[in-house]
Amino acid sequence: xxxxxxxxxxxxxxxxxxxxxxxxxxxxxxxxxxxxxxxxxxxxxxxxxxxxxxxxxxxxxxxxxxxxxxxxxxxxxxxxxxxxxxxxxxxxxxxxxxxxxxxxxxxxxxxxxxxxxxxxxxxxxxxxxxxxxxxxxxxxxxxxxxxxxxxxxxxxxxxxxxxxxxxxxxxxxxxxxxxxxxxxxxxxxxxxxxxxxxxxxxxxxxxxxxxxxxxxxxxxxxxxxxxxxxxxxxxxxxxxxxxxxxxxxxxxxxxxxxxxxxxxxxxxxxxxxxxxxxxxxxxxxxxxxxxxxxxxxxxxxxxxxxxxxxxxxxxxxxxxxxxxxxxxxxxxxxxxxxxxxxxxxxxxxxxxxxxxxxxxxxxxxxxxxxxxxxxxxxxxxxxxxxxxxxxxxxxxxx
Ligand SMILES: [Zn+2]
Numbered sequence: 001x002x003x004x005x006x007x008x009x010x011x012x013x014x015x016x017x018x019x020x021x022x023x024x025x026x027x028x029x030x031x032x033x034x035x036x037x038x039x040x041x042x043x044x045x046x047x048x049x050x051x052x053x054x055x056x057x058x059x060x061x062x063x064x065x066x067x068x069x070x071x072x073x074x075x076x077x078x079x080x081x082x083x084x085x086x087x088x089x090x091x092x093x094x095x096x097x098x099x100x101x102x103x104x105x106x107x108x109x110x111x112x113x114x115x116x117x118x119x120x121x122x123x124x125x126x127x128x129x130x131x132x133x134x135x136x137x138x139x140x141x142x143x144x145x146x147x148x149x150x151x152x153x154x155x156x157x158x159x160x161x162x163x164x165x166x167x168x169x170x171x172x173x174x175x176x177x178x179x180x181x182x183x184x185x186x187x188x189x190x191x192x193x194x195x196x197x198x199x200x201x202x203x204x205x206x207x208x209x210x211x212x213x214x215x216x217x218x219x220x221x222x223x224x225x226x227x228x229x230x231x232x233x234x235x236x237x238x239x240x241x242x243x244x245x246x247x248x249x250x251x252x253x254x255x256x257x258x259x260x261x262x263x264x265x266x267x268x269x270x271x272x273x274x275x276x277x278x279x280x281x282x283x284x285x286x287x288x289x290x291x292x293x294x295x296x297x298x299x300x301x302x303x304x305x306x307x308x309x310x311x312x313x314x315x316x317x318x319x320x321x322x323x324x325x326x327x328x329x330x331x332x333x334x335x336x337x338x339x340x341x342x343x344x345x346x347x348x349x350x351x352x353x354x355x356x357x358x359x360x361x362x363x364x365x366x367x368x369x370x371x372x373x374x375x376x377x378x379x380x381x382x383x384x385x386x387x388x389x390x391x392x393x394x395x396x397x398x
Contacts, residue, residue: 035168076226153198
């Protein structure tokens, strides 16, 4: 399905010689509004050399070797890799010390974002893009609602048009690994490969590089955090879990139970001490249905926004000419004068360039993001969902 490096050069030559402004429209549903974040050209076929979908990313490719050589891992904690059991689940309980600050084992957080400020709901959907995502994105569009989407790299390459739609719409795109395996069961090299290949797919399709990450299953310790920091990432967990993943076909959770969870959170909202970051999924038809069912209730109770917006990070991508809207007033767009940045995409050493990137939007000069802003949120993040942490990883599907 994906092209080998040997043919990339030819494709790049074609793309360069015949830049087209029509490919974006062809890859995007016709009913969708024009992107507010301009997208790079896309032929409909990814040019990068990507790993097998839904399998742990390989570590022996030239690309991974290059990425490893570029990273300084001297400060990364050396906590042991948590073994998989014979059944494929992570060891439970994990044989790692408390000092590893493992969230699922001890609720320990270390510079992770788990809440938004009081009155604000950090709206997040995991595991996309999937065949069900279009329905969710349509609904979000009806109220111009933006969300944080934690994307699985394998799903990005499987659903490139949906990924591009969400990128262009101004949702915050973030990384959720390549294969959705528990992070602490991956070696340093495997985890880096999982992040970088997902980054690569998002960069090829959307022209930017995320700076935020959510661990599948909330599975994170200080070794994984150290790797993330070395790659420029901030981790995001959650304090409210809908457990909607249990609505998988044949699963045990009902729409009524998810609705009841929201009803309970809304009932106690007047006594909230902090805002929230939720965990929902764009994974199944019924998780999307639950998301659509409950979003109006969220919007009526809190100010709903992406996580980057609630911590006032206007630049959740490495490409700082791209701005996303924030709570303190930054407006989404791409800075004028940097139009070529969105039209030149380097994919694993191959560069696809087009002159079609002439679209500009009103960029904001807001650069108010600061470590202080983020750490204030983090330091107040004492609300950790104990129930989720108590669930054995081996019992969790998503
Ligand atoms: Zn997930």
